[in-house]
Amino acid sequence: MKKLNLTIMTLTSIGVLSLCLQPSLATSISEWKPNLSEKILLLPPQHLEQAINQDFSKSLLAQDLMNVDTQLNQQVGQIQTLQEAEGQYSGEENIEIRHQILEGKKSYVELMGDQLDLKRAKLSTKLNYLKRLMRKAKRDGARLAETSELRELQEQAVSRANSIDSALRDDLFETSMQKESKFSKHYEKNKQAIAQLRSVIEAHPMNSHFGSAGANSTADHLNELILSTEADLAIIDMESEILGYMARILTLDAMALADEVHQINYDGEKVPGFRDFRAPADGLELFLN
Amino acid sequence: MKIKTLLIVAITATILPQLSIAGSLENLERERALTVMEMIDGKLSAEERWQRLSAAKRRLADLERIVLNDKKLRSKTSNLVKRSFQSFELTFLAHASVENQSSIQGHWFDQVGMSTDDLMSTRVSK
Numbered sequence: 278m279k280k281l282n283l284t285i286m287t288l289t290s291i292g293v294l295s296l297c298l299q300p301s302l303a304t305s306i307s308e309w310k311p312n313l314s315e316k317i318l319l320l321p322p323q324h325l326e327q328a329i330n331q332d333f334s335k336s337l338l339a340q341d342l343m344n345v346d347t348q349l350n351q352q353v354g355q356i357q358t359l360q361e362a363e364g365q366y367s368g369e370e371n372i373e374i375r376h377q378i379l380e381g382k383k384s385y386v387e388l389m390g391d392q393l394d395l396k397r398a399k400l401s402t403k404l405n406y407l408k409r410l411m412r413k414a415k416r417d418g419a420r421l422a423e424t425s426e427l428r429e430l431q432e433q434a435v436s437r438a439n440s441i442d443s444a445l446r447d448d449l450f451e452t453s454m455q456k457e458s459k460f461s462k463h464y465e466k467n468k469q470a471i472a473q474l475r476s477v478i479e480a481h482p483m484n485s486h487f488g489s490a491g492a493n494s495t496a497d498h499l500n501e502l503i504l505s506t507e508a509d510l511a512i513i514d515m516e517s518e519i520l521g522y523m524a525r526i527l528t529l530d531a532m533a534l535a536d537e538v539h540q541i542n543y544d545g546e547k548v549p550g551f552r553d554f555r556a557p558a559d560g561l562e563l564f565l566n
Numbered sequence: 567m568k569i570k571t572l573l574i575v576a577i578t579a580t581i582l583p584q585l586s587i588a589g590s591l592e593n594l595e596r597e598r599a600l601t602v603m604e605m606i607d608g609k610l611s612a613e614e615r616w617q618r619l620s621a622a623k624r625r626l627a628d629l630e631r632i633v634l635n636d637k638k639l640r641s642k643t644s645n646l647v648k649r650s651f652q653s654f655e656l657t658f659l660a661h662a663s664v665e666n667q668s669s670i671q672g673h674w675f676d677q678v679g680m681s682t683d684d685l686m687s688t689r690v691s692k
Contacts, residue, residue: 424642428640434654438658438661444665464628
């Protein structure tokens with residue numbers, strides 16, 4: 278009898294708790310501060326997200342998320358085992374198992390709430406970081422447009438100078454009695470080395486795979502990533518709603534079980550009713566006897 | 567007096583960054599100015615001028631290569647840098663003279679509009 282009273286109290290508390298348990302553990306210290314240089318924009322766009330994910334995987338938030346995932350898997354396993362065993366027992370044992378299932382579900386909802394909070398924190402941080410990168414990419418793009426004319430002029434000058442470089446070298450050799458300068462000697466050597474390295478880069482299979490990572494393509498890719506992250510955040514919001522319904526079902530289940538236990542507790546006896554004494558006429562009997 | 571000081575400070579603040587950003591270009595401009603002075607220096611004999619100009623051409627060629635390969639200049643939006651690259655013929659004297667198959671002196675005179683005929687047709691007057 279005492280055990281059943283205790284059960285009722287516990288179940289009632291589960292019901293009440295499950296309504297207000299949603300975000301809890303995730304409000305602890307775990308966080309992710311992207312520790313990436315803005316030079317990440319120099320990477321080919323395809324590698325941008327990879328670098329961000331790699332940085333996240335080193336954070337405390339990632340560790341916490343992994344821990345919650347593991348706990349969730351264990352919790353689901355336990356609930357499934359209990360649900361399988363539920364049909365094999367009857368009476369008080371069956372109620373005890375159902376109680377444990379409700380406890381397990383409560384923990385599951387709690388953990389799922391934590392997981393959603395952690396995921397939301399991850400996605401919000403990622404979104405803010407991507408927006409920061411986007412602002413930088415736009416600034417770079419604007420500056421690139423400003424300097425594009427100058428770049429073009431410089432490229433023209435360089436190609437023009439390159440086309441007459443050997444003629445200039447011959448001319449200097451013929452007309453000047455002085456020794457070749459130290460810079461000139463190194464310049465020739467380095468220029469040849471640069472040309473060789475450039476041709477190797479051009480021929481490298483990964484070079485064509487990456488394509489050219491201009492400011493615009495980076496901005497486009499960042500835009501895609503921002504949209505995808507915002508979509509993920511919207512999914513998290515929907516998942517929170519699902520979790521809310523789960524918590525409500527859990528509360529209803531707990532109330533149903535409490536009601537059942539209550540019925541068994543009085544075992545067919547008339548359940549004492551509550552009389553309403555709010556109006557003076559309701560308490561009339563007290564004065565008549 | 568205060569206004570004068572303020573004006574000097576403002577002008578210096580405007581000019582100094584332009585000068586400091588054009589490090590390699592400034593060196594080239596300085597060398598080019600010295601070369602032009604040697605070209606028009608009336609005190610030099612023909613042989614002295616030839617010797618000095620061939621040495622200057624070597625120095626100019628090196629400085630021009632430095633400017634052409636200066637990556638820092640690519641991100642600058644200064645008019646000084648832009649103008650220099652716009653007038654390849656005058657900025658890169660050593661390269662342009664070889665391209666035009668003429669001496670550095672002849673090339674410069676040609677670019678500033680002083681041909682042999684023009685010079686021959688001039689007369690000294692007081």
